[in-house]
């Protein structure tokens with residue numbers, strides 16, 4: 052009898068609709084007389100934590116669809132998010148390009164600055180990083196070229212732009228270090244000093260945001276994709292932004308190196324950019340079948356609390372194959388669990404950054 056009851060419970064636990072019904076019942080009890088929307092239901096199902104992987108996928112799909120239809124609130128002013136983690140391969144670039152694409156899918160205006168000499172974000176947006184003639188972020192940092200002159204529209208999106216990285220950027224770190232040793236960057240064409248080596252991206256971005264901020268070209272989000280190091284390129288990004296977004300891979304040693312990253316952020320905060328804060332942790336490559344992933348999630352949530360997004364990005368073949376097609380997963384397979392998770396993470400970021408005062412309505416534009 053006990054085993055019969057046990058197996059009935061097991062079966063129940065595998066039924067996504069049952070979890071959804073329980074969620075609906077709990078929302079209805081909390082808000083009597085108010086109809087429960089599909090999106091509310093889906094959020095409650097995911098937040099409830101008792102659901103099965105199938106239920107979570109179903110709920111994420113409902114939420115993603117609701118988000119695509121409703122659009123997202125735009126922040127009052129441009130949010131500059133620095134995607135950083137000196138550990139390699141944790142999902143920085145994948146998260147930068149897919150969060151940017153997800154926000155753009157919902158009609159928000161987004162710029163991605165590729166600050167990694169590997170140029171992976173550039174490639175993901177189908178821009179030829181091997182073209183040494185291509186105006187790039189190198190020209191911005193080293194020669195003082197305005198961002199306006201190097202920014203490119205990203206194909207397949209109406210409201211997504213990229214400042215590409217080309218092979219030249221590989222030499223930039225060394226050139227910056229040499230300039231740093233001299234105390235300043237070499238003269239611009241006009242022969243004027245352009246300021247402190249660590250603040251080069253900041254001043255270029257500030258000029259660009261000022262030039263675009265007053266009109267319909269205003270960006271809602273700027274993502275800066277950092278290389279896997281804490282060198283001068285990453286420091287330039289941390290000085291240029293106000294929010295650090297740290298992707299953490301759900302793998303062994305996930306938290307290793309985070310102390311150094313936090314120390315670097317604190318140093319930048321103390322000396323160069325007091326506005327900087329770690330606003331967002333995103334768990335990537337989550338595998339619900341492994342104990343290890345669950346342990347990493349527990350550790351991260353214990354350590355970072357609410358800074359960690361509720362949405363976790365699952366390990367997904369569609370996510371990893373999209374860049375080889377010069378696409379983000381948002382266009383490569385918009386119905387995949389990877390695309391929907393990035394959309395849901397983007398929704399969390401947008402909602403956290405928007406208050407009544409600071410949000411403005413946007414059109415919900417479709418991906419072309």
Ligand code: ATP
Pocket residue numbers: 138139140141142143144145146167169171277278279335336337364365366367368370371372389
């Ligand atoms: P680097 O430090 O070298 O810049 P990174 O932190 O930017 O790396 P990514 O390049 O985004 O990391 O990801 C590393 C690899 O993992 C890539 O091959 C990417 O396609 C793959 N990857 C990222 N996220 C996922 C995912 N959710 N599921 C499956 N593969 C993923």
Ligand code: MG
Pocket residue numbers: 143144145167169171276277278
């Ligand atoms: Mg990268």
